[in-house]
Amino acid sequence: MNHKYSPAGNQTRAEMKNPEAQQDVSVSQGIRMMFYMMKPNETSFQTLEEVPDYVKQATPFFISLMLLELVVSWIRKGKPPARLDDALTSISAGVLSRLPRLFSRSIELTSYIYIWENYRLISLPWDSPWTWYLTFLGVDFGYYWFHRMAHEVNIMWAGHQTHHSSEDYNLSTALRQSVLQIYTSWVFYLPLALFVPPSVFAIHLQFNLLFQFWIHTEVIDNLGPLELILNTPSHHRVHHGRNPYCIDKNYAGALIIWDRIFGTFEAENKKVVYGLTHPINTFDAFKVQFHHLVYIWTTFWATPGFFNKFSVIFKGPGWGPGKPRLGLSEEIPEVTGKEIPYSSSASHLLKIYAVLQFALMLAFYEDTFADKAALSQFTLLLRVCFIILTLTSIGFLLDQRPKAAAVEASRCLVFLALCRFGHLKPLIPSLSFVFEIFFSICIAFWGVRSMKQLAAGLSK
Numbered sequence: 001m002n003h004k005y006s007p008a009g010n011q012t013r014a015e016m017k018n019p020e021a022q023q024d025v026s027v028s029q030g031i032r033m034m035f036y037m038m039k040p041n042e043t044s045f046q047t048l049e050e051v052p053d054y055v056k057q058a059t060p061f062f063i064s065l066m067l068l069e070l071v072v073s074w075i076r077k078g079k080p081p082a083r084l085d086d087a088l089t090s091i092s093a094g095v096l097s098r099l100p101r102l103f104s105r106s107i108e109l110t111s112y113i114y115i116w117e118n119y120r121l122i123s124l125p126w127d128s129p130w131t132w133y134l135t136f137l138g139v140d141f142g143y144y145w146f147h148r149m150a151h152e153v154n155i156m157w158a159g160h161q162t163h164h165s166s167e168d169y170n171l172s173t174a175l176r177q178s179v180l181q182i183y184t185s186w187v188f189y190l191p192l193a194l195f196v197p198p199s200v201f202a203i204h205l206q207f208n209l210l211f212q213f214w215i216h217t218e219v220i221d222n223l224g225p226l227e228l229i230l231n232t233p234s235h236h237r238v239h240h241g242r243n244p245y246c247i248d249k250n251y252a253g254a255l256i257i258w259d260r261i262f263g264t265f266e267a268e269n270k271k272v273v274y275g276l277t278h279p280i281n282t283f284d285a286f287k288v289q290f291h292h293l294v295y296i297w298t299t300f301w302a303t304p305g306f307f308n309k310f311s312v313i314f315k316g317p318g319w320g321p322g323k324p325r326l327g328l329s330e331e332i333p334e335v336t337g338k339e340i341p342y343s344s345s346a347s348h349l350l351k352i353y354a355v356l357q358f359a360l361m362l363a364f365y366e367d368t369f370a371d372k373a374a375l376s377q378f379t380l381l382l383r384v385c386f387i388i389l390t391l392t393s394i395g396f397l398l399d400q401r402p403k404a405a406a407v408e409a410s411r412c413l414v415f416l417a418l419c420r421f422g423h424l425k426p427l428i429p430s431l432s433f434v435f436e437i438f439f440s441i442c443i444a445f446w447g448v449r450s451m452k453q454l455a456a457g458l459s460k
């Protein structure tokens with residue numbers, strides 16, 4: 001990219017470049033960045049173009065921490081921390097939520113740069129530790145209010161509910177992210193654009209997100225005095241609970257102090273039952289993302305009166321005519337602690353098949369991000385369609401939907417066509433024939449199965 005956006009006016013990049021900052025994180029930095037323990041001098045950059053994609057570089061640390069959680073959970077509880085079907089659905093949502101980044105910079109950064117370039121009041125120095133610490137607080141404060149509104153405004157909840165739809169609580173749950181959320185969260189960071197350079201903001205936006213990964217676990221009980229200041233696994237477990245005492249509590253990103261200040265703090269006391277108050281009981285990637293938008297749409301038309309319709313969109317998800325803005329607390333379903341989470345009835349063999357196809361899709365996903373500059377927009381679009389089709393198909397298989405076999409046969413056919421026309425390349429070129437044989441067998445298997453289903457349906 002030729003254009004070097006300079007937040008510091010006429011000073012050149014060479015004059016201001018930070019010699020201690022680097023693009024690729026070391027193992028020590030990688031571990032520290034997952035816990036917001038990077039130092040200002042190693043993460044201060046003059047231009048936005050210099051800011052590393054820390055979230056992308058975090059992939060091996062996501063995987064390592066998930067394996068560590070698996071081992072610890074196995075030792076302590078004798079069982080894995082996650083269920084396969086639920087974890088696949090969570091990672092699916094994470095993949096879907098990042099696909100728009102293949103085509104453009106996030107709206108959070110685009111809108112921020114616009115305000116900075118046109119309306120900034122002062123320019124804080126990009127290389128001052130004071131700017132770094134102030135932005136740490138500012139981003140966390142903005143996140144608190146975004147997150148609170150995401151629970152209190154129905155149309156914002158339509159995006160954020162995705163993150164809460166898992167009935168498990170483990171590190172994979174952290175990856176269950178919404179496609180829609182970013183289209184409302186950007187507003188809450190704009191006040192910072194009046195004085196904080198975009199390069200500093202972009203650092204903290206990433207670290208704030210990464211910090212929220214490790215708190216999604218049940219293997220850490222209590223962190224003593226740190227519980228007073230930090231958002232911890234215990235505090236965030238409460239946030240993910242559907243017990244009445246957990247609803248609309250602990251909105252913190254990195255610091256729990258905001259909840260303590262603004263009266264939304266609740267300590268963990270009873271066993272937390274995770275998920276939505278009305279579970280969606282599906283692993284369908286699209287329903288996980290968009291089901292609440294459909295609900296708002298139908299409720300909007302079913303609710304009489306202009307002001308009531310307006311309230312359906314902008315008041316809380318529990319609101320109804322005649323009720324307070326956030327609904328009635330007595331309408332929150334009680335929990336017994338014996339709730340059985342929705343799980344897939346697919347066979348073990350089918351689940352292994354789903355994991356294999358999911359892993360292949362992840363490899364293509366990583367490859368697409370790595371190669372995106374070299375790929376045409378058309379190829380990018382086709383690859384994104386293939387990834388979406390794969391996630392849809394795996395959700396259908398896990399849900400045992402009647403159309404799953406036909407969708408999977410079509411998906412395998414699409415894979416072969418994309419390879420044949422050069423839009424996808426097998427991960428190991430010398431083994432391309434193995435991929436062709438494997439996917440041909442899959443087409444035959446799922447094709448025959450869907451024909452049998454069709455014949456059985458016609459004979460009824």
Ligand SMILES: [Zn+2]
Pocket residue numbers: 147151160163164239
């Ligand atoms: Zn939330």
Ligand SMILES: [Zn+2]
Pocket residue numbers: 163174216236240
């Ligand atoms: Zn969470």
